[in-house]
Amino acid sequence: MIRRRHLLATAAGAALPAFAPAADRPLLFNSFLPSSHPLFGRVLKPWADEVAKATSGRVSFDTPAGSVAPPPQQMDAAAKGIIDVGYQFLGNLSDRIKLPQMTNLPLLHTGARASSVALWRTHARYFASAAEFRDVHLLGLWVMYPATVFAMKRPIAGTEDLKGLKVWSTPGFPSRVLEGIGASVVATPAVRSYEIISAGTVDAFASYAVSDAAAFNTLQYAKQVLDLPGHLQAPSFALFISKRAWSRISPQDQQAVTALSGEALAARLSAFDEIEAKARQAALAQGIRIEPAGASVVDAVRRAAAPLEQAWLADAARLGVDGKAALAFYRQEASKA
Template sequence: MKPFKYGTLAATLLASQPAFADTTILFNNFLGSNDALWTDVLAPWIGDIESATEGRVTFSVPAASLAPPPGLLNAVQQGVVDGAFQMVGFLRESHPELQLPLLPMTYFGNEETSVALWRTYERYFAGHNDLEDVVLLGLVTTPSGSFFNMAPEPFDSVEDLQNVKIWSLPGVTAEALAALGTVVTPGPAVRMYEVISGGVVDAFCCINFQSLEVFNVAQYIGSVTEVPGSLFAPAFAIFVRQDVWDSIGPADQEAILAVSGESLAHRGSFGDAPEAAARQRALDAGIPVIQADDSFTQTMTDAFAPIRQEWIDSVAAHGIDGAEALDFYLSEQANVVTGN
C-alpha cells in the first residue's frame, strides 16, 4: 500500500473547488464628494466590505456619475456600472413596494426608518417583485422634511394650504400635497433653486434643514411647520449586478452581507446630528418653527388615508399584504428606539 500523502490529497480537493478571482466593483456615485450620505454611510460601507473580504473585493468609484439618477438601476442591469444606489422614488412604476418610506407621516427618526425599512423588506418584500438582475444590499433613508412657507406666518391648518403654490418632488409626496388642497409644482431637486428664487411658488417641501443650505434656498424660508411623521423622507436602494455578485466567493458574499442590510441601515443615524444642527441654525436666524397641532395633524391624516390605501392596493398585485407591512414598518421604528 502506498503511503498516505496529505499534501497530494489537499491539492486535489482544492483543485476541485471553484476558483473565485478577486473582484473590483465599478460603483457609481452621483452625489458630491462631501455629501454626508456618501461620506458617512456609503464610503464607510465600501471600506467595511474591502476589510471584511481582506481586499478580495474592492471598489472603483468614477469621478463623475456614469448615468443620470433616474437611470441608475438600468445602468447596472445593462453593465454600464457594476453597482449603484438610487432614490426609490424613481422606481415607483416598477417597484411600488419600495415607495413605503415615501408615504407621508411615516418617518420617526433616520436610523429608525432605515432599520425598520430593511426589516420590512426582509419580512414582506423579499421574493416579491425583486429588482431584476441585481442583488439588493441595503436600504437607507435620509432626514425628512415638512412645510417651508416663504411667508413669515407658519401654516397651522389645512385651510391655510388651500390653493397655495408649493414646490415638491414628483410622485407620492406631490399627490399627498395635492390632497391637502395645494397647487403643486413638481420637479427635480436640481431645479428647486430656480423655481423658489424665481417666485414661482409660495412654499416648498420635501427637503430637510440641511438641504436648504445645500440647495441655497435657506434665505427664502419665512416660517416652518413640522408634521408628526413628516411629509417626505428620501430613501435609497443600494445594489450590485447579479453576475458580479456571483463572481464573489461564498465566504466573501457572507462577509459582505454581514456589513450590509441591517448593519448598513444602522448607519442611518449619520443624519440626525447634522440635521439637528441645521435646524438650530434656522431657529437662531429667527425663523419660526412650529409643530402642527392635533387638529391639523388629524386633518392631514384623514386626507392622506387614500394615498396609503393606493399604496396598499398597488403592492397587493405582487402578493404583499401592504396594510400589515405598513403596520410592521411603523412598529419596528418604535422597537429600534428602544434598542430592539
C-alpha cells in the same frame, strides 16, 4: 476601500468587456453624487472600506470621477453589467419597484436611522418574496431626510392657511397630498427649487428637509418650518450589485459583505439624523421658527394621504404581500429601532 478614478462614461446600454474575478480587480462602484456628499462620504465609503477590510482586500471598489450612468438608470446599468455596484433613489423606479415606496407615505418617518432599519426589517419579512429586485442582488435599503413644509410669508396655523396657498414641491406623493389639502402646487425637480423660491412666485415650499433647504440655499426664504408628526415624506434608496459581480465573489466573502450590508448599512444613516439636527439648530439661530403642525393640518394630511395609502396597499396585494401587516410592522420596528 474605494478608489476614485477618471474614465470616459460608456454609451448607454454598452457592455463592458468580460471581467476578471472580483479578487483580481476592484468592483466598479458608480456614484452619481460627488464624493463630498454625506451619503457617499459618511455612509457608502465607510461601508466600502469595511467590506475591503473584512475581505482582506479581495472585495474592493473603484469609483469613477463621473457617473457612468444617469441617476434614474443606476439599477439598469447594474443589471446590464455596465457597473458592478450602484445605488438609486427608488422614486425613479416607482413604475416597477412598488413596496419600498411605502416610506413616501406621510406621517411615517421617525428618523433616518430608525426608519432605515425598519425598512430593511420589513423588506426581509414581507417584501423579499415579491422579488422586485430580481435583476440585481440587493445589498441594502435606506431612508433619507424627511420632507417638511416651509412657510415664506406668513405662519401656517391651520388648514385654512393652506387652502389656495401657492407651494413649491417635488412631484409625486408630497405634491398630491398638498393638492389634496387645497394648496396650489408648483411641482418641479428639487434642482429647480431655488429658481422658483428665490423669485418669490410661491408662498411656501415643501418636499425636502431643513438640511436640504440649507444645501439648496432656499432656507433663507423661510420664516417657519411646519413639522408634521412623521413628516410629509421620506424618500427611499437601494444599494445593489450586479448578479455577475456577485457570482464572482467567494461564498466566504459574500457572507462578509452581507454581514456589513442590510441592517448594518441602514444603521449608518444615523449620520443623516446628526446632519438634520445641526441644520435645525442653525435655522433656529437664524430666527426661523420650527413649530409642530396643528391638529387640523395633521388630520387634513391624513385624509389626503388615504387614497395614496390605498393605492400602495393595492400594489402590495398584487405582489402577494399583506400590506396592512407590513405597514404595522414598519411602524412598530421604527418606533424601537
